[in-house]
Amino acid sequence: MSSRLALYARRAPRPVHFSEMLKFGPTPHPNTLLATSRFLADEISVRLAHRHAELESLPYGLSTTREAALVREWYSISFNELTRFYDDLDRHSRDPGMAPAWTKNWWHRLGQSDDSGSKTSTADVPRGVAATSAVVEPTPSMPLTPDRYYTPNPPPLPPHMQDAVPQYTKRFTSLLHGIVERHNPVVVTVSKNVPRLLPAHMPQHHPEVQAFLNRFHANRVGVRVLIGHHLALSNPKARRFPNHIGIVCTKTDTVAVAQEAATDASEICEQNFGVAPPVHIVLANQTTISDSDIASSAALSLVYIPSHLHHILFELLKNAMRATLLKHTPSSGSPIPPVTITVTPTATNISIKIADQGCGIPRAQLANVMTYAYTTAATSVAPDGSNSATAAAVDDLFTGSELQAPMAGFGYGLPLARLYARYFKGDLSISSTQGKGTEVELTLRRDWVNDDEQVVL
Ligand SMILES: Nc1ncnc2c1ncn2[C@@H]1O[C@H](COP(=O)(O)OP(=O)(O)OP(=O)(O)O)[C@@H](O)[C@H]1O
Ligand SMILES: [Mg+2]
Structure with missing residues (x-):
């Protein structure tokens, strides 16, 4: 040195x-x-x-x-x-x-x-x-x-x-x-x-x-x-x-970003499975959000970096879609249950829950899903790392290049999504029942701008 x-x-x-x-x-x-x-x-x-x-x-x-x-x-x-x-x-x-x-x-x-x-x-x-x-x-x-x-x-x-x-x-x-x-x-x-x-x-x-x-x-x-x-x-x-100051949007519309992330995740899912589960976006009271509500709903907006929010939701949605299709195989002919995004604004936070009715996570494995490199994806990382979906997506955040990534395989999606959430003082938690489905809750804090960046040494 x-x-x-x-x-x-x-x-x-x-x-x-x-x-x-x-x-x-x-x-x-x-x-x-x-x-x-x-x-x-x-x-x-x-x-x-x-x-x-x-x-x-x-x-x-x-x-x-x-x-x-x-x-x-x-x-x-x-x-x-x-x-x-x-x-x-x-x-x-x-x-x-x-x-x-x-x-x-x-x-x-x-x-x-x-x-x-x-x-x-x-x-x-x-x-x-x-x-x-x-x-x-x-x-x-x-x-x-x-x-x-x-x-x-x-x-x-x-x-x-x-x-x-x-x-x-x-x-x-x-x-x-x-x-x-x-x-x-x-x-x-x-x-x-x-x-x-x-x-x-x-x-x-x-x-x-x-x-x-x-x-x-x-x-x-x-x-x-x-x-x-x-x-x-x-x-x-x-x-x-x-409403932008640099990369920060002072009115980041969480529902609009969730919709974009759902569109992008569906596209990748269709490329990999030939089909994607429908995505429903609802408010906490279960009202399906229509386009006209989106523009008017100031409560659903906060100061954030839209590309970060998109990245987090995209990773969670890919996981939810994959789990759904592992349980409800397209060839079975039965209807594919939706992935539901529930947005709950409060005075201090916005909570975004992503719930699927997929294969779920065995209780013994739940503690592992937030560790780097834990994956159950069959198409694991190629020896040269070239099919690393999350790595590509992370780098796309800053280069703006197109996403051309497979659904899973790297075991970085969840730990990095939580790291991004925590960087802006939010959090990510996961609950699951094997065979029934999984719910991941992303909590975004409205007041993160009043804090110091935490530099990890
Ligand atoms: N919604 C879910 N339902 C069931 N299992 C899940 C769900 N989300 C995550 N998992 C499990 O947690 C593992 C880790 O997820 P994570 O997103 O970190 O990595 P990955 O999806 O395998 O690969 P990638 O890094 O490409 O996202 C998955 O392989 C899967 O076994
Ligand atoms: Mg993943």
Whole structure:
């Protein structure tokens, strides 16, 4: 590990308060985005450095595998790109005559424009200038960064630096796009690595392996949310979506998203089984929701990231449809019972229950379904991981590519859906009766924006 990576791996991450994601508004000021990009370059570097360190010290020889080396290399390349990006900007800004205006004023004042109270700086680990009243001169290992994700009212820049802002923004967003693309195969590569290489006495359901997978994927979700949000905020085309601030929709219509997820899951189901169970969407009082109700029902909307909600529901619906068709085989000629989505809004939450009348889950297996890589699907993951439905879907969340995935086979659908739900302070629970059916309840919290992101180390 390079000394710079090691240094960053010793730093604590700085969780983002979710409310800050909304403060940008639909059309953020370029200087606000510049300040955030500076924060992100630093913060994402810290988080990548932690993952890189963990990938070097996995138990049971997992770190020595080709796949682990490959993933580590991706982390290392992205880390170097991010940390070098602002070295460049600093060089530019430290031209004679520029330093007072740029370094000492702008970055420094960014830190001071924060109202969060006193700050401290540690000498042995890099921190932002915001930490002290004296200006800390930047070194390659001590970048000047704003101390928080969102900087209200950044001070104006000197005109010739202001002119450079669009160019920096463009370069930074293309760097982020490159990172997203580079890391797209990570889910497949890691999941491929783990089951193949564990010693026989160490099933992948072992708590230590599960804990690693959970940390790894939770971290990945956090980084991708921050990157996805910044890319959307910086993209003028994304600003045209009504009620959107970056990737967050302030009026995410849960019923509309459920309908889209049902359409997509039905399509995949038909491709795999030739038929799909009907999907009924009902309100808690069992009234079937008609199209006209959908638009008018403010209670059914909340602040959320629609693509995340779609992903969670899509995974749950695929499971429910598959279980239904395992019990009610299309060739039997008997009618296929519906999958029912029940949406219950309350003042604090929206609950979405997905109930099927499928094969159910044996009581002894119920505790396993939330573990990574537990699956009963016959078409298990191909040795090259190529038919990994969930991995493809997870990566599609950020690349926007078309879903072309089989129904099941990876054992990641439920644990990742729960991880996504929990990232935004919600939850996922499952109850089932073998032979009768299964009900999965997704709880979305309306007030998640009042919480801090939880960064898992
Ligand atoms: N609604 C359900 N009814 C019956 N069994 C279910 C249901 N949902 C999940 N399961 C069981 O839990 C297992 C794990 O589900 P999970 O979604 O995590 O993985 P998967 O569907 O097998 O593969 P994928 O990662 O592609 O989703 C399934 O293989 C199945 O045995
Ligand atoms: Mg599944």
